[in-house]
Amino acid sequence: MTASAIETMAQAQADSGPQNRAQALARLKFADVGFRLLTQLSATLVLLLLLGVAISLFIGSWPAFRAFGFDFFISDAWSPPKERFGAYAAIYGTLATSAIAMLIGVPVGLGIAVFLTELCPPSLRRPIGVAIELLAGIPSIIYGIWGVYYLKPIMQAYVQPAIIATLGAVPGVGLLFAGPPLGYGVLTAGLVLAVMILPFVTAISRDVFETVPPVLKEAAYGVGATTFEVVGGIVIPYARVGVIGGVMLALGRALGETMAVTFVIGNATRVSASILAQGTTISAMIANQFADADPGLFTASLLALGFILFIITFIVLAAARLMLARMAIKEGR
Amino acid sequence: MDALYARRRRRNVVWTALSYAATVFGLTWLVLILGSLIWNGVGGLSLDVFTKMTAPPGVAGGLLNSIVGSLIVTAFGLVIAAPLGILAGTYLAEYGRHARIATVIRFVNDILLSAPSIVIGLFVYQLFVVPFGHFSALAGGVALAIIATPIVVRTTEDMLNLVPSTLREAATALGMPRSLVIRQVAYRAVRTGLVTGVLLAIARMTGETAPLIFTSLGNSLFTADPTQPMSSLPLIIYEFARSPYPEQQKLAWTGALIVTFAVLSLSIAARALSASRGGEK
Numbered sequence: 001m002t003a004s005a006i007e008t009m010a011q012a013q014a015d016s017g018p019q020n021r022a023q024a025l026a027r028l029k030f031a032d033v034g035f036r037l038l039t040q041l042s043a044t045l046v047l048l049l050l051l052g053v054a055i056s057l058f059i060g061s062w063p064a065f066r067a068f069g070f071d072f073f074i075s076d077a078w079s080p081p082k083e084r085f086g087a088y089a090a091i092y093g094t095l096a097t098s099a100i101a102m103l104i105g106v107p108v109g110l111g112i113a114v115f116l117t118e119l120c121p122p123s124l125r126r127p128i129g130v131a132i133e134l135l136a137g138i139p140s141i142i143y144g145i146w147g148v149y150y151l152k153p154i155m156q157a158y159v160q161p162a163i164i165a166t167l168g169a170v171p172g173v174g175l176l177f178a179g180p181p182l183g184y185g186v187l188t189a190g191l192v193l194a195v196m197i198l199p200f201v202t203a204i205s206r207d208v209f210e211t212v213p214p215v216l217k218e219a220a221y222g223v224g225a226t227t228f229e230v231v232g233g234i235v236i237p238y239a240r241v242g243v244i245g246g247v248m249l250a251l252g253r254a255l256g257e258t259m260a261v262t263f264v265i266g267n268a269t270r271v272s273a274s275i276l277a278q279g280t281t282i283s284a285m286i287a288n289q290f291a292d293a294d295p296g297l298f299t300a301s302l303l304a305l306g307f308i309l310f311i312i313t314f315i316v317l318a319a320a321r322l323m324l325a326r327m328a329i330k331e332g333r
Numbered sequence: 334m335d336a337l338y339a340r341r342r343r344r345n346v347v348w349t350a351l352s353y354a355a356t357v358f359g360l361t362w363l364v365l366i367l368g369s370l371i372w373n374g375v376g377g378l379s380l381d382v383f384t385k386m387t388a389p390p391g392v393a394g395g396l397l398n399s400i401v402g403s404l405i406v407t408a409f410g411l412v413i414a415a416p417l418g419i420l421a422g423t424y425l426a427e428y429g430r431h432a433r434i435a436t437v438i439r440f441v442n443d444i445l446l447s448a449p450s451i452v453i454g455l456f457v458y459q460l461f462v463v464p465f466g467h468f469s470a471l472a473g474g475v476a477l478a479i480i481a482t483p484i485v486v487r488t489t490e491d492m493l494n495l496v497p498s499t500l501r502e503a504a505t506a507l508g509m510p511r512s513l514v515i516r517q518v519a520y521r522a523v524r525t526g527l528v529t530g531v532l533l534a535i536a537r538m539t540g541e542t543a544p545l546i547f548t549s550l551g552n553s554l555f556t557a558d559p560t561q562p563m564s565s566l567p568l569i570i571y572e573f574a575r576s577p578y579p580e581q582q583k584l585a586w587t588g589a590l591i592v593t594f595a596v597l598s599l600s601i602a603a604r605a606l607s608a609s610r611g612g613e614k
Binding site for chain 1: 341342344345348349351352353354355356358359360362363365366369370373416417418420421423424425427428429434435437438440441442443444445447448449450451452453455456458459460479482483486510511512513515516536539540541542543546547550567570571574575585586589592593596597600604
């Protein structure tokens with residue numbers, strides 16, 4: 001196609017006869033417009049994909065929303081035999097695991113970004129940066145199998161008993177850490193998610209930290225600020241919007257993560273105060289139950305869960321992108 | 334004054350130490366995960382893994398049908414995602430660079446880039462599995478394509494934006510029509526960049542599991558028929574890792590090692606390729 005287009009062009013230039021020339025040019029014009037339309041069509045298809053996802057999931061979940069109404073969001077009943085379904089337990093689990101993941105993942109991810117941009121010897125910067133990015137490359141199923149064979153026994157034997165003995169004994173707060181050490185549960189899932197989102201927080205924070213003009217940092221060092229004061233007083237305030245954008249992007253990942261969570265959360269459709277208890281998330285529930293679901297209300301309810309997940313992540317990701325776009329404007333890109 | 338100085342010093346030391354600790358924490362996980370993969374996976378690597386089918390418990394089996402299935406489903410995804418992504422990226426960078434609709438498409442593409450893959454799986458289930466009444470490898474390929482396309486769109490656009498306008502202007506001045514300027518000049522200038530995007534997309538598709546559960550489903554038999562359910566490595570890992578039989582668990586680890594090795598070498602290859610171009614990021 002390309003070679004023939006070139007030939008056509010050469011022909012158009014070589015042919016002296018006005019008739020041939022006009023024909024060749026017309027063919028060229030046709031190919032040109034065709035290619036343009038093709039790219040336009042592809043780009044529009046990308047746009048339609050997102051609309052398609054939203055519409056098809058909404059249509060699929062409509063029977064569930066119609067049958068249960070607003071109750072679907074606030075009921076934690078999930079009983080296929082009785083055809084009673086509610087999304088509360090799944091929504092709660094999704095938010096709880098993501099919150100734990102953010103609490104652990106964001107400070108650690110920022111710490112690594114600070115290390116890479118301010119503290120690391122230049123020769124180690126690239127290898128360590130690549131190593132952290134490799135964490136992002138490991139497929140989520142691998143986190144799952146690792147979590148269930150290694151992390152779960154460790155949590156059960158060491159971490160959870162220690163938490164129950166210390167934090168669990170505190171009145172009030174103890175409720176959050178009550179229950180037997182099962183290994184599976186919300187906390188374990190949150191921890192796995194934390195490691196999965198680390199590289200995203202680090203990569204974006206590092207990129208926005210690097211946009212801080214060196215003169216600002218040099219000025220602060222020049223008046224005697226310590227490294228910590230430069231990071232806390234100059235770098236982070238300057239890069240704040242970008243960092244928040246990166247954090248939201250990581251949150252979007254955590255909310256929708258499926259395979260790793262499915263392995264370690266225990267898959268119990270209930271809401272417990274304790275983060276050591278077993279739970280479920282929207283994505284884990286869909287992954288676990290979809291294959292066995294009867295067509296009808298059961299499938300519709302699972303699709304409704306998917307629709308809710310789509311809406312939640314859409315809002316989070318859209319906010320993240322808007323913030324990152326603001327950061328890009330600030331940079332003058 | 335000295336007390337203030339000491340306090341500032343102390344705070345600096347503490348925060349610096351925490352930053353080091355965070356890095357060690359992150360690297361430890363990488364070492365632990367890769368270490369356990371090699372520890373558990375290498376022992377199971379044998380010719381059988383690549384020549385025998387997955388088998389019921391008690392029968393010696395391999396992963397042949399899953400490996401072939403993974404390759405086929407990923408190839409389907411690639412055949413759709415690579416042209417679609419490159420063309421859409423071309424529109425964003427070349428024709429629609431300043432158009433309002435391009436801003437919207439760019440935004441939507443960024444959302445799709447990190448949309449939960451399980452939601453994409455449900456979408457494809459509604460679109461391709463429900464109407465045809467059965468699961469198929471083709472549906473799995475479409476799901477993977479939807480996940481991979483935004484990656485290709487993004488890298489293509491970023492790469493084409495790096496092409497100097499003078500290059501395009503020079504070609505245009507010679508009388509080349511726009512489409513030829515793009516295909517003959519711009520694409521050539523960033524060929525490695527485009528390949529990088531495609532490699533990253535393959536890496537992403539290779540490890541994807543969630544959307545395949547409702548699309549290609551898995552199959553314990555060997556099949557190359559795209560209209561039938563088909564096994565794939567991530568699916569078999571998901572199934573065997575939860576199996577109570579040690580020999581299946583062992584195969585799960587071996588499969589996990591193969592998948593991780595494939596994904597990481599693809600992304601390292603992509604990285605090396607883009608680094609070799611110097612200016613390109």
